Structure formats: structure tokens, C-alpha cells
Amino acid sequence: MLDIRLIRENPDMVREALKKRQSDDAVVDTLAALDEKRREILSKVEKLKAERNTVSKEIGRMKDAESRQEKINAMRAVGDKIKALDDDLRDVDTELTSTMATLPNIPSDATPYGVDESENIVLKTVGEIPEFSFEPKTHWDLGPELDIIDFERGVKISGSRFYVLSGAGARLQRALIAYMLDLHIKQGYVEKYTPFMVKTETVYGAGQLPKFVNNLYKDHEEDLYMVPTAEVPLTGYHMDETFEDSDLPKAYTAYTPCFRREKMSAGRDVRGIKRGHQFDKVEMYMFVKPEESDAAFEQMMADAEETVALLGLPYRIHQLCTGDLGFGATITYDIEVWAAGCNEWLEVSSVSNVTDFQARRANIRYRPEDSKRNKFVHTLNGSGMGLPRVMIAIMENYQQEDGSIIVPEILRPWMGGIEVIK
């Protein structure tokens, strides 16, 4: 959510931002009108309330029954007016906030302009794309051959886009989770194990609602959503709280499964484990003071990069352009790893500075030492990696001619010493 003051005082800046994102900027006028109307009603109703408060106090002190009754009658009329105005106000307010909730965040000046993902910028590429003396296989061939991914059973149990990991495959995923969590802890993040189901307000606070309703699984009986990313419970963790200046920064890491309906991507990436309805992820998340968020962004990016680099996979870093930026993000770097079998770069990590966008929605503030007024914190999130895609890259890049897969050295402590999956 943006600050309504931006619309009031700097509408051109908001229009500009929307255009950069290739969105319609007509809402800005709608919002400006609603805001004005809201304040107009507000000042009327508050004056009436002030009058009622004063007179009601007088009534409490009055002895003379007749003039007392007169005042009561007068205030009854005022009360009716107040009620009518309050109703109007509520309507305007509802419309205003629900419209505000559809506005994306303002892109950072550091985010390059671009219409769509084709204009994202490759910042750097690290590592060699592996050469094979044989035709490298895809993970959807390797997995069943080694009996570590079972697509048919997954479909049998749960339908399309579900699979079962088996034996060393399941263990490899568990090793990755443990490796990442342990690394992030070393990097200074505090581990959290959160609920995987959250309330509507929590999803809203993280900015996933109302925009992504169609991508979420919901238990309608209980008003609970399955988390689409750990970002949601981690944002909600400090919802409606005010930090002391000295409490910040807070850095968290959490493993969660992620549930996504993928309705919007129907038909895309149906093969293999690249895009399932359920996948595991380890997330990094930070709450920082506004003046520290640029530095925190670079730090989190370095941490994410280290996570990929230590696995020995070839990767490249993309900076997203304004047209491809996520809803709440002002700036985003993606990390992609190379997958030798399907011959493509896979997005495994995405680090964003969300500034005060989620904090405003989730009402997360702090008390600045030098200011009387509480301010919203800045939040940052980084997937310290979508696990299936890391699995894909490991399987496809570390495969050998006989169809076996070398386990990256860094993971072996969690693999019970297994060096090769065969």
C-alpha cells in the first residue's frame, strides 16, 4: 500500500510509476477525488461530534428539566446527521482503501525501465556451463530412472502437478533445506518455523491479496489460506507491532512449503518438477529502518548469491526492469541457475526491497530515536531458493554418463555421506 499523501501531494510521481510498470494511471484521479471527498465528510462529521460532546456534557450538569429536554431533542437531530455522515464516510473509506490496495509499489530509481521481462538486465554470469561428452538427460528422465522422483504416484494421489520424491531424492531435498537454513543462520538470520496456514489479514498484509486470489488455496470453512511463500507468515509475524529503534534490524529465515494454484500459468512448465502446486522453499526476510534498506538489499543479495555459489552451480544474476517488477517490489534481482538437461536458466531466487509497502499494509512501525512520530519499517525478502529448481539443476548438471548423479560436496554432511546417487 502506498501512502495516500503521495496521491494528494505528488500525483504525477505516482502516475509516472504506474506508466513505468505498464499499468493504467487513471486510478490516480479516482483516488484523488475519493481522498478529497473523504476529508470533506470527515471535517463535517467531526465538527458535529465536537458539538455533541460539548452539549452532552452540559446536559449531564443541567438541572432545569425543560431546557434540558430541549437540548436532548436538539442533539437527537445532530445524532441523526452524524449517523448519516458516518455511513457516507464508511462507504468512501472502503472504496478508497480497496482501490489503494490495488496500486503496486513505486519502482526504485535504480530499477531500469523496460516493458517486459525481455528487457531485464543480466548483471553477471558466474561459473561455466558444463560440457558433456554425452547427451545430458532431463530431470524428468533421470528422476524416474534413479527412482528418486515418482511422477505417476504423485498424480495418482493428488492430480497433475504433484509428484513424490523418493529415497535419495527426498533426502537430497531435506539436505538442501538443512544446508540453506544452517547457512542463513551463519549469515545472521534467525530461524523461524511458522504456520503454513494463515488468516486473510495476514495474506493481505503481505500484499498477496487482493491481487493473487486466484493463485491461493483457501479453506473456506475456516478462513485460512495455505501459504504461497514464507514471506506471508514472516510479514505477519510482526503485524500491528511497533519496534523500538534499537530492535532493528530483524533478520529471519524460514523453511515452508509453498502452495500455489498456478491457474495463471495453466499449461506452462507442466513437465517435471519446475512448477508444482506444492514446493519447498527457504526464505530470508528482514525488517529494517528506511535509511538502511538499500544496504540491507545488497547484503541479502550477497547472502542469496553465496547460497547458490556454494553448490557449485553456474548461475547468473538478473535485474528486473520496471515492467517485470513484482507488485510490492521497488527493486528486484533474480538468480537463475543453469539446467543442463532442459537447457534453460531457472529462476531459483529473487531478492526484493519492498520498502514500506508491506509495512503499511501490515501496520509495522518503529519509534525513531530522533523523531516524535512513529514510522513504517522497510521490509525485504529473498528466496534463499525454490528447492525443486535447485534439485533440477543439481540433477541435470551433476549427472554422469551412466545416469548417476554426483552429490555436491557441500551437501554431503546432510546426505549421510552419500557421494553419488545411483
Next chain:
RNA sequence: GGAGAGGUGCCAGAGUGGUUGAAUGGGGCGGUCUCGAAAACCGUUGUAGUCUUCGGGCUACCGAGGGUUCGAAUCCCUCUCUCUCCGCCA
């Protein structure tokens, strides 16, 4: 799932229709005293919205949302959360 009790400021805890944004105690902050500290004493200590001649004014907030009333922390309804007991259970 059943029965009961309860949610008040940073914390504890009063308050059952009218100068209560809220007693009292503790904590925090500032000060007096002291070589310094403790103790004691004095003062101060919420958030948000909105208007502003930038001094401040006004409005709202006692779990959430409705209702009754001239007036609600106080009365009524719904929801929610916590605690105790019973049942059930990984």
C-alpha cells in the same frame, strides 16, 4: 465438541451510563539530593486521523464489529482470542 471465567495504557490492576484518555502501583524518561550510586522526593510518560495563522485545535481508540442513548470502558447482540474443567485426539 461441552461448561465456566475473562480480555482496560509499557506492565500489574481499579473503574458498571455523564468534566475518565481513563484512579492507584510498578516500569521508563527528566530533575532535586549525592564524590558517585541506591533510597527518597518532584515532574513527565499512548496511537492514529484531520485541520492549522505551526502555538496548537478537533475527532477516534479500554479484544473486533454492530446496536441502545443527548451521552458508552461501563447496557444489549455477534464474532474473536486467552485461561480453567470435561470429552476427544496426533
